[in-house]
Amino acid sequence: MATTNRPPGSRGRDAGTPRRPSAPQDPADVPVPSDTAAAPRGAARVSAADRSQLARHPVSVRRIAALFAPHRARIAVVVLLISASSVIGLAQPFLIRAIIDVALPRQDVALLAALAGGLVAVAAATALLGVVQTWMATAMGQRVMHALRTSLFTHLQRQSLGFFTRTRGGDVQSRLTHDISGMQSVVTTSATSVASNLTTAVATAAAMVALSPRLSLLSLAVIPPAVYLSRRVALLRRDITAARQGELAGLHSQVEEGLSVSGVRLAKTLGTAGRDADRFAESSERLIGLEMRSQLAGRWRMATMGIVFAAIPAVIYLAAGFPAASGGMTVGTLVAFTALQGTIFRPIMGLLNVGVQWVAAMALFSRIFEYLDLVPDVRPPVRPRAVDPARVRGEVRFEGVGFAYDGGEQVLRGVDLLVPAGSTTAVVGATGSGKSTLGSLVPRLHDATAGRVTIDGIDVRDFAPEDLARIVGVVSQESYLIHASLRENLRLAAPGADDARLWEALAAARIADLVAGLPAGLDTVVGARGHRFSGGEQQRLAIARTILRNPRVLVLDEATSALDNSTEAEVQAALDRLAAGRTTITIAHRLSTVGRADQIVVLDGGRVAERGTPAELADAGGAYARLARAAGLALPERFEGAGAA
Incomplete structure (x- = not known):
């Protein structure tokens, strides 16, 4: 057949879906997966929505562990790589101390070259281990999420029309895409960060004590207020970010509704294009204020914390100048200790968020398992009858x-x-x-x-x-x-x-x-x-x-x-x-x-x-005849006569 002459009609155009911009995060902010897509959280309280979800549909740790059971060997290797990377990375301050205290004063070129090479080797080893660990963790997480995603999609296909009638389509899509993506972050980021932060924090603290027990006590006294300030800033930003994400969600809905084929047709036929544009502009205007608040939130606290962190090395150097505090500390030890002290804050902040991360992650699993546990209204037979569809009468x-x-x-x-x-x-x-x-x-x-x-x-x-x-x-x-x-x-x-x-x-x-x-x-x-x-x-x-x-x-x-x-x-x-x-x-x-x-x-x-038959029902003068007369449908003359009689 020919395939020329008549062009297809053009009745609509796909409305593109804008990607939501992500919030710029301060170094003190530690993202926490949540049931709300694209809503980053800092070190924060447990979400009330997460608690409500878990209360409605509890999740057992055993069920989650079953998802990862086929990957036990890979998990063990990942944990080993994380621990090895953290421990190897701690060799760097000690190499620096040896360079400053031994190689440079003695002008020992061979030792200096060996120690400098050690610094490069440590950096290369930790980078390589990090790449391998990331690859293995990501591959494992993707496999688990693939199995969960396909299981959920297949299970939802078995649900009756009644389920989709009483369930918002956006909720189904959110759980199938956003929630599982959030769980991917839990598997490949949060879970590995716990092991990494714990190993780093413990190893760093041990190394600091080994270098100088006295200065270690001083550092422990400074860390709590720094942690407190960071959490206060994160809490403040979380509330503003939640409001901003809510506004973004509304903006997204306006785009989806107003620029779809049906939405554009409705706007043109009802003349609402101007009102829709004004409503969109108002929402966009509100975003300006929220973005400004998000960027400026807690800046004075962050400035205070910056001063605190700048003062920490000064206090350590000052303490090192007093014999009672330094205990005869060398310059190399002081430099190494300062480097270690500067790296211990971040893993501690990560560990403080474990509880929030855990509840948020469990809430995501709860939302997925809630759908997987749905019993279909229309269930396939356990033992279906064997039939040949072509021979059915x-x-x-x-x-x-x-x-x-x-x-x-x-x-x-x-x-x-x-x-x-x-x-x-x-x-x-x-x-x-x-x-x-x-x-x-x-x-x-x-x-x-x-x-x-x-x-x-x-x-x-x-x-x-x-x-x-x-x-x-x-x-x-x-x-x-x-x-x-x-x-x-x-x-x-x-x-x-x-x-x-x-x-x-x-x-x-x-x-x-x-x-x-x-x-x-x-x-x-x-x-x-x-x-x-x-x-x-x-x-x-x-x-x-x-x-x-x-x-x-x-x-x-x-x-x-x-x-x-x-x-x-x-x-x-x-x-x-x-x-x-x-x-x-x-x-x-x-x-x-x-x-x-x-x-x-x-x-x-x-x-x-x-x-x-149509004739029989017309003759009967019952319900069908009444429907036909109401629809203006002509009936046989004998029925019209009977009705008149």
Whole structure:
């Protein structure tokens, strides 16, 4: 087929999602993973949200340890490398002392060269160990997170539509992406930093004591106020950062809502573009103040702490000048000790944050495990019935079917209905009568809470999900096309289908000519949610996709209710072609589309009020006749006469 002449319509454009800027952090700030994406924290209190999450869904350490059990050997090697790197790094001050106290005064060139080479060797060894340790820890963390991420995605796929109806899509995405990314930070950064900080702090303190016990006591007296000041600054910045991240989240939502295809269409049709721009500007203006406060927060405290740290070496040098304090300390020892004292603050700050890091990390695991522990409303059978979908006749039967959403009021009550193989049954009724719910039970989008639904005498709950998906096809009012090419969208139904088979399906759906006229043909990208095509075109593409699936049972859930009369006629013709020879259950909003059904079922309050052929129900003068008259549908003359009588 030709692939020229007609360009695709351009109905929308993808809205880019801006990346949130990260907060500049002071050296005193130690990031702590949290359940809030992209919200850095300094040394801080435990988040109330984290405590609430853990209280709602506790996490056992054993369960977390099980995730890392396959990597025990790698973990041991990483800890060993961290310890070795910390210990080797402490050799540097002692080498410097030897250079100052021995090599330089004696002018021993050979010793000086050896000691200088030792400094280089120590730096090279610690750098190499750091690279290897980072590589191993990252690889391990990525493997653990990969397993957790895929397990969560697979488990969420098993949830019923009810779960996604009552759960915000943003929350699902946040847990699947942001929370697991935060856990990655816990695994590869926080966990390794604990070992590194502990080893460094202990080894540094031991080395300081070995160099000068007296000066070590002096340093211990200075460290507490420095730690206190740092934590105060971090606490102050945490509150400001939380406010800033909240404002950024609101700004992000405005971008996502206002610059999506639907959002832009809504703004243009309602004339809200100016108001949206003003609201965005106000939010952006508030960010200026928050950014200023974030940058200036605690600066006077930081300045005070800077003076304290500048004074520490001065105090040490002063103390070293008094014989009672120095104990005959050499210049090299003094320089080495000062270097060690300057490095002990950071690991101590890291260790002080262990408790907060632990609770935050456990909260992240809790959020993930909370979803993993969800029991699906629609569970796959333990022992599915072995069937050949190609040999299924397609007889559908509802036996005493009842259904209620989340234990609420009954939507369906005692529905008994037979849909013979190869026949067409239309289900009609007022809004809220349970039509769509009844249709959703056949492909197991929901499970009946009473009674059962069978296909060829087999309960649909006994089919393997893959087999049931091949047996039952669904075309709904809202067709869904992914942001990919037409070819990729069609092959969702039949991954191995060649182009010839795709064109046959498009022809059967009466849309082959349109696709053939596009410059890129089957390679045309449909756009976000298929907005490059009209509603009727999207429906016919969805029908072509269902044709490729070739199901024996077809559920048409108000597939034409949102279309204009002309487009409805085109889509209805494609649906008639699709329904030929299949068992078809049509959920109808417009009675004009059900005139050729083999039987019509009228639902009223979740019960079957009437059933029969269109002519029989028209003659009966019951619920169907009242619906038809309300819709302005012409009825046979004999019924009109009977009604007049």
